[in-house]
Amino acid sequence: MNTESSRSPVDEVFGRAAAGERRAVGRLLSIVEAGGPQADEVTELTHGRTGTAHIVGITGAPGAGKSTLTGQLVAHIVACGGRPAVLAVDPSSPLTGGAILGDRIRMDDLAGGDVFIRSMATRGHSGGLALAVPAALRVLAAAGYDPVIVETVGVGQVEVDVAGTADTTVVVVTPGTGDAVQANKAGLLEVADVFVVNKADRPGASDTRRDLELMLDLSHLSGLDAAAGRRPPIVMSDALQGAGATEVWAEVVAHRAWLVANDRLEGRRASRSRHEVRVRVEQLLEADVDALLAAPSGQQLLDSVAAGELSPAAAAHTLRSDLLAAD
Amino acid sequence: MTEPNIRILLAKLGLDGHDRGLKVVARLLRDAGMEVIYLGLRQTAESIVAAAEQEDADAIGLSMHNAGHLTLAPRMVAALAVAELEIPVIVGGIVPDEDVAALRDAGVAAVLGPGAPAEEVVDVVRRAVDQRRSTG
Numbered sequence: 179m180n181t182e183s184s185r186s187p188v189d190e191v192f193g194r195a196a197a198g199e200r201r202a203v204g205r206l207l208s209i210v211e212a213g214g215p216q217a218d219e220v221t222e223l224t225h226g227r228t229g230t231a232h233i234v235g236i237t238g239a240p241g242a243g244k245s246t247l248t249g250q251l252v253a254h255i256v257a258c259g260g261r262p263a264v265l266a267v268d269p270s271s272p273l274t275g276g277a278i279l280g281d282r283i284r285m286d287d288l289a290g291g292d293v294f295i296r297s298m299a300t301r302g303h304s305g306g307l308a309l310a311v312p313a314a315l316r317v318l319a320a321a322g323y324d325p326v327i328v329e330t331v332g333v334g335q336v337e338v339d340v341a342g343t344a345d346t347t348v349v350v351v352t353p354g355t356g357d358a359v360q361a362n363k364a365g366l367l368e369v370a371d372v373f374v375v376n377k378a379d380r381p382g383a384s385d386t387r388r389d390l391e392l393m394l395d396l397s398h399l400s401g402l403d404a405a406a407g408r409r410p411p412i413v414m415s416d417a418l419q420g421a422g423a424t425e426v427w428a429e430v431v432a433h434r435a436w437l438v439a440n441d442r443l444e445g446r447r448a449s450r451s452r453h454e455v456r457v458r459v460e461q462l463l464e465a466d467v468d469a470l471l472a473a474p475s476g477q478q479l480l481d482s483v484a485a486g487e488l489s490p491a492a493a494a495h496t497l498r499s500d501l502l503a504a505d
Numbered sequence: 506m507t508e509p510n511i512r513i514l515l516a517k518l519g520l521d522g523h524d525r526g527l528k529v530v531a532r533l534l535r536d537a538g539m540e541v542i543y544l545g546l547r548q549t550a551e552s553i554v555a556a557a558e559q560e561d562a563d564a565i566g567l568s569m570h571n572a573g574h575l576t577l578a579p580r581m582v583a584a585l586a587v588a589e590l591e592i593p594v595i596v597g598g599i600v601p602d603e604d605v606a607a608l609r610d611a612g613v614a615a616v617l618g619p620g621a622p623a624e625e626v627v628d629v630v631r632r633a634v635d636q637r638r639s640t641g
Contacts, residue, residue: 201590204561212509275510276535282556283545294559299540301510 188219195321196227200294203321207296210313221313228319232434235344237332237366242350243376243417244329245284250423251430252285252293255325263294263323265314267307267330267340270299277301281329294323308457311340312450332366343450345443346433348426350374351390353382367393368402370410372429378414378422387412408436466504470497511634513564516544516553518577523570526598530566530626537627550577550584557585557592563634564614569598579611586612593633597621 185193188209194202206224210217236244248264255262266281279297298314300307311328318326330340332349349370375386390412397403411429415422437443470476479496482488515531517524524546531541542560544553557565565585567578578596585592593614600608605616614633617626 200555201558201561204559208509208512208561270540271535274536274538276538276540278531278535278541278543280543280545283543295556296559297540297542299510 186219188216189223192220192223192320195317198322203294203317204296206317206321207298207314210317211298211301211310213309217310217313220317224313224316224320228316229322229324231319231324231326232346232430233315233319233344234325234327234430235340235347235369236327236329236350237338237347237369238350238374238376239352239355240331242352243415244331244350245281247350247374247376247415247417247423247426248281248327248329249285250417250420251327251427252295254423254427256293260325261292261323263296263318263321263326265296265298265311265318265326265328267298267300267311267328269331270301275301294318294321308339309454309461312343312454338365338369339453343446343453345437345446346371346430348372348374348430350376351386352377353380353386367397371408371433372426373410373412374415374422374426375412376415376417376422379416379419383414387414407440407442408433463501466501467497470500470504475500511539511563511630512542512560513539513566513630513634514542514544514553514556514560514562515566515568516548516556517546517568518548518550518553518581519571519573520547521569521571521573522546523598524568526570527566527568530568530597533623533626534566534630539630550581553581554584554588554590557590558588562592563637564593564595564630566595566597566630569596569600572599574598574600575604575607578608578613582612591637593637595629595633597626 191202191205191209195206206220210220236248238244245266248266252262252264264285266279268277268279268281270277277299279299281297282295285295296314298310315326315328328340328344332338347369349366349372351373353375373390375383375390377383394403394409397406397409403409413422413426413429415426417423434443437446471480476497479488479493483490483493513534515527517527527545531543534541542556542562544556553565556562565581567581569577574596578594582594585594594612595615595617596608596613597617598619600616600618602618608616615629617629
């Protein structure tokens, strides 16, 4: 671990990652995942060096075939001469913090070649995930991977947010599970730039497509379609057989071209930055609030609330005043 | 700061298709709070090395049930050495007692035979990772 120069250890790893060394990229991803000062240092280094990598989110219910489809997409991208990376996010057990990250087995045939696949567990901190994912995507983009695909289960706001703040978001649904309605319910409809009806060989696939079309037809009622500016296409696929991946990728590329042609790419990225900065501020403030509460004055406030002398709302206002006065 | 989460790769090397044991171990380690990157069947030493780099793995667990352990486990250790990756390899499955010494000599960090209790499996992984972290 001795470096000849005065470069910090993180800077040294970053140099190797930027030069294309895979294990250095792997290390950087662990650092951003762990959070803390070193993760911030990685963010300093990677910010502004991500180039023009296309960030693609893939989301949908568990078992919809996201990983299998991602595997097919990656194979197609490689065949077209691309250098893709995948960040596959899976939930941690809320009880033990452990996780089984099995997405790689669906991307079996890709282990060779210049493909980078990383599995990430949610580690139970939704706030942490909201920071770790964009930081990890920047690491992959700064290492020269393009496109960078992030795959998350479309349950929970953070997971939807994470995929939904990509340049292009693909929502995968399947027949026979009432998924068009479910997609509506879960807020997936709003984030989709491309819909994929996977397992299209199964009965009910065309019903699912029709339901989705109907949902999209109704988007004008709320003005959702005007805000989006574009009706998301629906692609039928059978990822297990490798059918449809080419068409899905063509729509993803077309969406990106549309963003660029309509000056919307920068807007997406700006809203992504805004979201990330906001989450970071919240995390910083959270630590300050915890410190305030742990201090004697905070404890006194809490005791007053417990004794019924002060309402929680009044205590919160007092604490906020203290927080602002502290700076 | 607490110890970083343990990330372990679990795989079957070659054409051995008996993966139930591996799935049981995956669940055991998950319930012990580890992040298990499950590679499953038909892996090669090279594919595991590539995954270990990308996943920044702390340990590699191989399950062997077809008497290939004396050939395949040393091949795994050698592939890691060529890649200059110092990651402990733990072998589990059907390994006769008389082969354990040979595997250890080949650089395998630990061998878990049939009937190894859950606590032992978890403990062996933890110790192998602790050792690597303290020397790394």
